[in-house]
Amino acid sequence: MPLQGNIRDFSTTQLLNLVNLSRRTGMLTIYEGLPTGEKDAMKNDKMAPGKERARVAFNKGKLTYAAMLERDNSLVTVLNKAGKLTDEQARVLRERASNITDKALAMRLIGAKYVTQQDILDVMRRHTEDIIYELMTWTEGPFRFDDNEQPSSDVIPVLIELENVIIEGGRRITEQRELDKFIDDLDASLEFADNPKERFKGIHLSVNEWKVVSYVNPKNTIRQIMKVLNMSEVEIKRILYSLNQAGLVEIVKPQAVRPGVKAPTPAASVAQRKPQARPQKPPEKKVVLSLIEKLKSM
Amino acid sequence: MQTVKMVVTGPFSSGKTEFIRSISEIDVVSTERGISKNTGEAQVKEATTVAMDFGRITVDDDLVLYLFGTPGQRRFDFMWEILAEGMLGFIVMVDSAKPETFREAKSILETFRAYAPTPYVVAANKQDHPEAWNPDDLRIALRLEPEVKLLPCIAKERDSVRNVLLELLYTILEEMEQ
Numbered sequence: 001m002p003l004q005g006n007i008r009d010f011s012t013t014q015l016l017n018l019v020n021l022s023r024r025t026g027m028l029t030i031y032e033g034l035p036t037g038e039k040d041a042m043k044n045d046k047m048a049p050g051k052e053r054a055r056v057a058f059n060k061g062k063l064t065y066a067a068m069l070e071r072d073n074s075l076v077t078v079l080n081k082a083g084k085l086t087d088e089q090a091r092v093l094r095e096r097a098s099n100i101t102d103k104a105l106a107m108r109l110i111g112a113k114y115v116t117q118q119d120i121l122d123v124m125r126r127h128t129e130d131i132i133y134e135l136m137t138w139t140e141g142p143f144r145f146d147d148n149e150q151p152s153s154d155v156i157p158v159l160i161e162l163e164n165v166i167i168e169g170g171r172r173i174t175e176q177r178e179l180d181k182f183i184d185d186l187d188a189s190l191e192f193a194d195n196p197k198e199r200f201k202g203i204h205l206s207v208n209e210w211k212v213v214s215y216v217n218p219k220n221t222i223r224q225i226m227k228v229l230n231m232s233e234v235e236i237k238r239i240l241y242s243l244n245q246a247g248l249v250e251i252v253k254p255q256a257v258r259p260g261v262k263a264p265t266p267a268a269s270v271a272q273r274k275p276q277a278r279p280q281k282p283p284e285k286k287v288v289l290s291l292i293e294k295l296k297s298m
Numbered sequence: 299m300q301t302v303k304m305v306v307t308g309p310f311s312s313g314k315t316e317f318i319r320s321i322s323e324i325d326v327v328s329t330e331r332g333i334s335k336n337t338g339e340a341q342v343k344e345a346t347t348v349a350m351d352f353g354r355i356t357v358d359d360d361l362v363l364y365l366f367g368t369p370g371q372r373r374f375d376f377m378w379e380i381l382a383e384g385m386l387g388f389i390v391m392v393d394s395a396k397p398e399t400f401r402e403a404k405s406i407l408e409t410f411r412a413y414a415p416t417p418y419v420v421a422a423n424k425q426d427h428p429e430a431w432n433p434d435d436l437r438i439a440l441r442l443e444p445e446v447k448l449l450p451c452i453a454k455e456r457d458s459v460r461n462v463l464l465e466l467l468y469t470i471l472e473e474m475e476q
Binding site for chain 1: 300302309310311321355357358361363386393396397398399400401402428429430431434435438439456460463464467468470471474
């Protein structure tokens, strides 16, 4: 039977640990949660699996493949994003090579000396790791792990040890918390700080930073920019954080003020009160042996 | 006459009452109450234990084993410490098909370990359920040390319950001999 649950109760990090420790082979699928209207055993809203959001494959406890299904995971996009293909090269390839698989395309690109085999492996590895780091920040969504299921043979597999990914993911979760404090609403928009001309003088921005800068306009929400640029939440927040720290861009909060909802304070439970261990009188051995005999005879 | 006590604990709806009912020689003295229909728990089961369940196994004229089942809901946790007093050992029941309860099961286990340093085993209940996690995965999920016994269990089957109780007794014996 597949392993099923919700990452709200058993996090992506815990799942990665489980796969790593049990040296599992199979496919993890995370779904959009659809409320069923029922409550689960912990009185939380019960979620049924909806649309697939992400798929991650493992081979004997090692990570081999990951994809966010609402994003373009094609090799062309991944290479373009990593700066190995220009926007123009990517556009041409998307037009001319739309019918061939990533694996076949990789062979052609290597043959035509656009990229090396190592370039492809490095880029796919980083792409796969980035997806996992993002999945580790997810806090809700039904999942299922199907033993022995593998992605299609057309995809380019990688082979990544999970230990380091789990450690690095943990570090990034801490970073994400800081970024979330900085931008707590993706419906906020952006505007340039005063005197942008002066401020941009002598500043060197990366390609992705320039891309974000080109969309700075109070009419564009961060969410919209993220979608247009095919960026993850972490990526855009990280870029905006550095642009803001450099004094180039300001965050504009959305106008509508949402009524604040005060989180319920959980009542102190016995577990939180940390009870004191009491010394127990050890039972006599003959009592235990009598109980064993009795149970055996039942 | 000597009486000894074992405690069966675990999250809400993990199968504690059923466990005791399967092995007790008397009808289980249960303090179950109907769950009001507008609560989330009503969708999980019809009644819940509010104070304790109580079962008995008579060994001979001189020795009786009492099984106490704790209420699973946190709002009745004031009963746990009272029930844990003087126990020979305890069993933590986990519903293998409800991963949302694993964190709670671990927390209950830690709480009972803090009450008394008595031996314990973990019963991976509802192993006959199609969505049950297997015991190996459950061990990782609950972060149990290799020396802690995690036993597959079907609480409605007497043999399965007997096996869990025997394993707890073997653990008690092993600790006495160490």
